[in-house]
Amino acid sequence: MHADLHTHTTASDGRLSPADVVAGAAEAGVDLLAITDHDTLDGVAAVAAAMPAGLRLIPGIELSANWRNSGVHIVGLQIDPDNSTLLKGVAQQTRVREQRAVEIARRLEKAGFTQTLEGARALAGGRQIGRPHFARYLVESGQIKDISTAFKRHLGRGKRGDVRQGWPEFTTVIDWIRAAGGIAVLAHPAKYKLTNLRLEALCAEFAAAGGAAMEVVSGRQEAALTDKLARMANRHGLRASAGSDFHQPGQSWAQLGDVQPLPPDCRPVWQDW
Numbered sequence: 001m002h003a004d005l006h007t008h009t010t011a012s013d014g015r016l017s018p019a020d021v022v023a024g025a026a027e028a029g030v031d032l033l034a035i036t037d038h039d040t041l042d043g044v045a046a047v048a049a050a051m052p053a054g055l056r057l058i059p060g061i062e063l064s065a066n067w068r069n070s071g072v073h074i075v076g077l078q079i080d081p082d083n084s085t086l087l088k089g090v091a092q093q094t095r096v097r098e099q100r101a102v103e104i105a106r107r108l109e110k111a112g113f114t115q116t117l118e119g120a121r122a123l124a125g126g127r128q129i130g131r132p133h134f135a136r137y138l139v140e141s142g143q144i145k146d147i148s149t150a151f152k153r154h155l156g157r158g159k160r161g162d163v164r165q166g167w168p169e170f171t172t173v174i175d176w177i178r179a180a181g182g183i184a185v186l187a188h189p190a191k192y193k194l195t196n197l198r199l200e201a202l203c204a205e206f207a208a209a210g211g212a213a214m215e216v217v218s219g220r221q222e223a224a225l226t227d228k229l230a231r232m233a234n235r236h237g238l239r240a241s242a243g244s245d246f247h248q249p250g251q252s253w254a255q256l257g258d259v260q261p262l263p264p265d266c267r268p269v270w271q272d273w
C-alpha cells in the first residue's frame with residue numbers, strides 16, 4: 001500500500017489546489033491519500049466527488065491544539081466531514097485563527113514590520129490564515145529575505161509571532177475527531193522538540209485521551225528516528241501513520257507521495273480500511 005496520509009492544499013497553507021494535489025498524488029503512484037488541511041475540511045470537500053480510479057481519498061484534517069503549553073497538531077483520519085460536532089470545532093478554530101492573525105500582526109508591527117495583516121490576509125485569500133502567510137508576505141514585500149529567516153527570527157517556536165493563545169486542549173480536539181467517527185493521529189511527534197521524557201508523557205496522555213495512532217513517518221527522516229517512533233508507538237498501543245506533510249513542490253522535507261515504508265513491526269493505521 002502506498003499511502004500519503006498528511007497533505008495540504010490551498011484550503012490552508014499549501015500552494016497547490018486540492019485538484020492538483022490529487023493529480024500529483026495519482027502521478028506519484030499513491031493509492032491512499034489523505035488531505036489534512038489545517039483546521040478546515042474545504043480541501044476534502046473540493047475533490048471528494050471527483051477522485052481518479054485507483055486513488056482513494058481519506059477525509060482528513062490537521063487540528064491545532066495545546067498540550068502543556070506546547071502547540072501540537074492532531075490529524076483526524078476517516079472523519080465524517082458532515083459531523084456537526086466536528087463542524088462546530090472547525091468553526092471555532094476559524095475564529096481562533098482570525099483573532100490570532102490580528103495578534104500576530106500586532107506583534108510583528110511592534111517589531112517594525114508594516115501592513116502585515118492586510119498582506120497575510122490577501123495571500124490567504126479568505127481561506128484558513130496562518131503563520132506561513134505572514135512569512136510569505138514579509139518576503140514578497142521585501143521586508144525579510146526568505147521564509148526560513150522569517151520563521152527563525154519572528155514566527156517559529158517561541159518567537160514573537162508564535163501565538164498559541166486560543167487553541168483548545170488536545171483532549172478536546174481528540175473528542176471532535178472521535179465524535180466524527182475518525183481516528184486521532186499525533187502528527188509529526190519529533191517536530192515539537194520535546195525531551196524524550198516529555199514526548200513519552202505526550203504519547204501516554206494522547207493514548208489515554210482516545211488517540212489511536214501516531215505518525216511514525218513524517219516526510220524524509222533518519223532511519224534511527226523512524227525506529228525510535230515505531231517503538232514508541234508500539235509501547236503506547238498506538239497504530240502507525242505515515243505522510244509527507246506536503247505543502248508545495250520543491251519543499252525540502254518531502255515531495256507528494258514521498259513516504260518511506262513503515263517498519264515491519266508497526267500496525268499501519270490503514271490495515272483494516
Ligand code: AMP
Pocket residue numbers: 013038064129130131132147148151152156247
Ligand atoms: P500555523 O498553522 O499558523 O501555526 O503555522 C504552522 C505552519 O507553519 C506549519 O504547518 C508549517 O507549514 C509552517 N512552518 C512552521 N515552521 C516553519 C519553518 N521553519 N519554515 C517554513 N514553514 C514553517
Ligand code: MN
Pocket residue numbers: 008013038132247
Ligand atoms: Mn502547514
Ligand code: MN
Pocket residue numbers: 062073187188
Ligand atoms: Mn503540522
Ligand code: MN
Pocket residue numbers: 006008062245
Ligand atoms: Mn501538516
